[in-house]
Amino acid sequence: MTLDDRGPDGRSTDVESGAGTPSWLAASLNYCSNCGGELQLGPVEGEERHRLACGSCGHIAYVNPRLVVTCLPLTRAGELVLIRRGLEPGKGLWAQPGGFLEVDETVTEGLIRETFEETGLVVAPGEIVGLYSRLEAAVVVLAVEATVVDGSPRVTAEALDVRAFRAEAIPWPQIAFKTTYWALVDWLALRHPELRPPPRSRHIGR
Ligand SMILES: [Zn+2]
Secondary structure (H helix, E strand, O other): OOOOOOOOOOOOOOOOOOOOOOHHHOOOOOOOOOOEEEEEEEOOOOOOEEEEEEEEOOEEEEOOOEEEEEEEEEOOOOEEEEEOOOOOOOOEEOOEEEEEEOOOOOHHHHHHHHHHHHHHHHEEEEEEEEEEHHHOOOEEEEEEEEEEEEEOOOOOOOEEEEEOHHHHHHOOEEEHHHHHHHHHHHHHHHHHOOOOOOOOOOOOOO
16 A cells, blocks of 8 residues: 555556446446347356346446546646536536547547536647556546647636646645546645645545
């Protein structure tokens, strides 16, 4: 267990690996998308683990995590832009802009789109800061540093406030998510190794 309470591989979850499809997700996987037959979990020839397969046509419903792309935008002054979330989960708390990558866009396009939607800022994505698994949510969260190149901060339903913080002034007790906390810790280690982040607050959610 490290200082910031994550496993040795950086995964950010309380769920054990190898526990199968999370129950909330399994509950939505009842019928075959090919023929409408019932899906059943069990051994499938040629597969090394149990799969959801259709009893009628044999179609296999593979279940894989989705990618959440998130951005750590930096101003010219080197300040980090965070948004105060307007929606649950984490309403009223601070997080980096981001969201699900769409199937027809690249990671870079997704980062630019999500950041613009939530902040009004146009960014140029740069280095990868971290990549975090959340098994309980079936997502992988990518955090990428970016440079603000255009636009102006804009408040929306998604973002009650858009604010740039000096590295010394990151609002640690009001961080929305574990993955935000870990991305900020990793960014600090990369750019401001002289600064030590506080331990993660217990109230910090997902
Ligand atoms: Zn089927």
